[in-house]
Amino acid sequence: MHISLLATEILLDIFTTINDDFRLSSRSRTTIAALARTCRAFKEPALDMLWKNIDGFEPLISCLPEGIVERTTKGRLTLTRPLSLDNWNVIGQYAHRIRSLTITSYQLNNIDDQVMQALVCPPSFALLPNLHCLEWWDERECFFPLLCTLLVPTFRSLKLGSASCEPWEPSCAKSSLLASIGAQCPSIQRFACAYSDDSHTMCEFVCSWQKLLHLSAGVLNTPSLHQLASLPSLKSLYFRTLNDFDDTQPNYTPTFSSQLDEVYITAPTPHFFAQRLRNVRFLSCQSAVLLAGDHDPEFIYDSREEIRELHNESLDIPSLMISFSECFSPDLEQIKFDFSFFIAHGGPPLVLGFGSVAPLLSFSRLTKLDLRWFSTSTIDDDALNKLGQSWPQLKEFYLGTAHRELISPSLTFIGLAHLIRHCRHLRTIAMSFCACSMDTNCEPFSNTIPSKKITRISVGVSPIVDPIAVASQLHMLLPNLTDVPTYIQSALPHPFEHIKDNWSMVAESLKVLVAGAKMDGPA
Template sequence: MSRCLFISEIQLSIFQWIFVLDASHEKHVAQATLAALARTCTAFHHIALDVLWQQFGTIARAIQCMPHDLWGGDAIKSESGCICLKLHRHLTKDDWNIFRRYALRIRHLSLATQDVRRGKKLMVDIDDELLARLASMDATQPLLPNLTSLEWIIYDERDLRLIRRIMTKSLTSLFLEVWAISPVPDLLQFISSIAPTCPSLRKLTVHSVALSSHLRQSVSQTLCHLHHLTTIHCGILDAEVLNHLSRLPSLLELKLALQPNAEFQNELLFEQLQVLDVHAQDISSAVDLVSRMRNKLTNLSIFSDDHAGASVLAQLFRRLSTSVSHYSLRRLQIMVAERPPHDLFSVLKLEDLYPLLSFNRLTHVLLDIGCGISLDDVAALELAQAWPNIMQLVLNKFLETPLPSSISPIGLLCFLKHCPNLLELTLEIDFSFIEEQDDQSHYWVGDTTHQHLSIFDVTYSKIHDAAKVAAFLSGVLPRTVHVHYSWIHALDDQREYAERWNEASRLFMRMKR
């Protein structure tokens, strides 16, 4: 064997590339290769195991490396589909030493995934008693000393005691979900201990089913004592904490809810921030927040529970144009949850959208804004020319407006012609021009076809002749997999259009070139 292969740095580089080059979804080939290398010779053993366990090591696998008479899987699967590992005998010092040998190599631990509400499933779950026994073996040091990433759910005091044994100074990413229904006495103290226990923390996520004011305050205080954060996902933050976070040079991603009636005294820098996701009860608070920022955001999402009129939204767009770099923004999402009363229905016009057209490098735009968007074919052309790189455009997917669409199939062709990278389009179209034509050749279309559009959502577009509309769409959208609509079959006043679009979708799939 070449002498250079005895150098640990070279081994490490080569073995890490084994993981990178494995294109399989579960990385089975990389696991098998690294395991084989660990068994090949003593020169490869430790480095190969380090890489293997850093990428695939779990606490369940470390337990399964201990003697088989110590642990066993419960024959009855849990509701989440996991087999539960349970303790079958007393844990000895020799068992602990075996576990410790592998635990030193574990970098990632996720026990949050055992909760079915997160939409994930584990093949192996771990009984709380088994975890508690492991945690009690050596109280002088963390259970997993070199852990860098931790996901955990807190239901009660036992979860809190266990996580204290797992927290370590090497931790850089912490994901916490608080599902406790009854109060957990030491929870606030634990949250406050995160900063001194994990001074190198870079990513922090705290979710709670009911984030009390006391818990919010503890989270806020913790954030003020962490100075290397790059990613923060949490609940409500007040203006004081945001002022502190805005001065963090490391912060790249921030997802938060704004405290109602938050008042900002100073400009918020956020000089390096790239991703901002803000939930505001009152969208005017979001307007105030954004107007104080001078940054280079790439992703911006704004959600509001309250109805915002067209004038407020137009003001938000103007503020965005002056506070966010036109060259950096790639993704923009604005959603207003509440549907307005019909007597208060307002409409955005093209001139209200002009400030957004200055962001000419946008690739994803999602606007579901609780008021109408009045566009015609000329407006469609201007939008398409302003956003040539657009890949996803969604306009009012969930809002049925009393204002009929003024975008005809000609406007649709503008999007297809000027936006070659478009993958998903959600737009209400007036198809009457197609339905009134006797000639099905559509010579005016020319050779316009779109080779990338995968999903086309017509929202509340009205339809009368399913066959003619399907024939037109099949000619210009040969690669589209799905044609969606928002009409609901169960509602009497919508059933007619829902049935016609259902028929058009079936015909479209049969007619595609």
């Protein structure tokens, strides 16, 4: 054996690579288990990797000697007799290696009361003494003693949820559980738990966790946000806002002044943001995501009701953008509006003109802007020229390509040239524009330095005339561009029926042009 393989760190890197490279976890686990049996040098690091991430308690229980564990008539794991100290030592050989554990209702249903009672009362201080991450997807309070057994000082991440993915119903038992987490897990950094109503009670406990970095909560109103604004360590916050959001105190404005980097806000429909964002200030935030709709069944029902009410109304997009610009600091670097659920469930078009997007011009440090779910047919080349000048740091830009209405965009090749000219850091572009042959000696082509960073542009449903000429023009602006995917899934009516074939022709031509340029380049 090579001497380098005697180093545990190198072996762990090798075993980690094996685990990451195999798509099927069962295959990777089989390979690592075989390595553990190969030689003594491999055994310990291979076992550490094999037991690092575990689902359920069955793997631990299955390590016990034959005859101690059996199945009941209902298929549940049970114990034939109480565990001896030697039996616990067998479990301990593997339990101390576990760093991440996922528990679901299905897995809890597969163990009987005898197994649970044994796990609740291990002879040592903790069942899993080195556990870092726990996902617990069950709301039944009869299992809370087992959950509490798993709470150890090494904890870094905890997710609490239900089998149906619905928010937890508040109760005395859940409040007691939350109250105990801070003392038992003083180093906890990530916490996710959604309540079915406002999470004010949860926030009271969470605000005492001085090392908490990331919080994913349920519905938060103004007082709850005010509580969290006092938590000095918090870096990212995910929460929901509903139509009963507390806006009765207009002068009561929670302000996150110096620590929060990322905010992810969900509401039933886009128009709620215009009303709710005025109640809070995120002055240090660098990334913001607004999502309309959710996959929670209760939230989906509320969202659909709101969508039906708004179907024949025009949404006040300018108010939304104004509220957004007032809520966040000009230092914001990433903005994403994810309104896919709203559009997919019959919401009215979200038309975004230059006047609507103008409030976002103050965010001069933007590196990512995602406006793909808006209809941007009214934004023309002059508007995009001004946008590009205002956001010179852009690296990712998505504009209207997810919108499925077959409307010819006002943007043309000129707008694309403006964007490339002003945003020299761009690596990703997704936008619809009218692509046709034009004079490349005129402005802005003549003043635009080609960008070699971009290899792919998503063109949505972009009308196109003369694919060969378009490919040549694109190659002049983007000499390494080879991929121009569309978002066309089925046959389109006139005059859009040939778009997909024409853009496929552009892609093939670009590959030839790029290959030819490489052959003509320096050896």
